[in-house]
Amino acid sequence: MTWLYLAGAILTEVAATLSLRMAAQPGAAKAWWAGVGTGYVAAFGFLTLALSGGLALGVAYGIWAAVGVALTALASRVLFKEPLTKVMLLGIVLIAAGVLCIELGASH
Template identity: 75%
Template sequence: MTWILLAGAILSEVAATLSLRMASQPGGDRRWFVAVGIGYPVAFSFLALALDAGLALGVAYGIWAAAGVALTALASRVLFDEPLTRVMALGIALIGAGVLLIELGAGHH
């Protein structure tokens, strides 16, 4: 259950961030700010519930932040035609490796 809550936190945060981009781009529809105003509190609520359910803070926050960065970069490429260079792709891969190491390390305390 903790992982479902963390996934909800990640997806809510990414949706809010993408909505912020939609609202703030030139000619953007300001109604997207409603999704921003809802998405971030929902993300923090899911994160708090995941912590309350027993997920360690370092693991939860590390995965939340890293997955958010990676998913936002990928979605920005698709939705906004923003650049995604090889160096950026390598960074995303390193983020994934870092998240894996955090999770593996958490099991050995």
């Protein structure tokens, strides 16, 4: 169940960040700010549940950050036509590799 909570934390944080991008647009509807606040509160709530379930902080935060960065970069490319260069993709791969190292190190 802790992994489902972590997935919830990741998805709600990404949704909040994408909502923040929309809320920052000139003339944007005020409703986007509700999505920002709700999303971040939900993300920290889910992260708290994952940690309470026994997930190690370093592992949980590393996965949350890495997957969040990757999903946000991909979604912003699709939704907002923002750049996603080969160098940026390499960065995402390196972040994932770093999180894998943290996960492997935590199991020893």
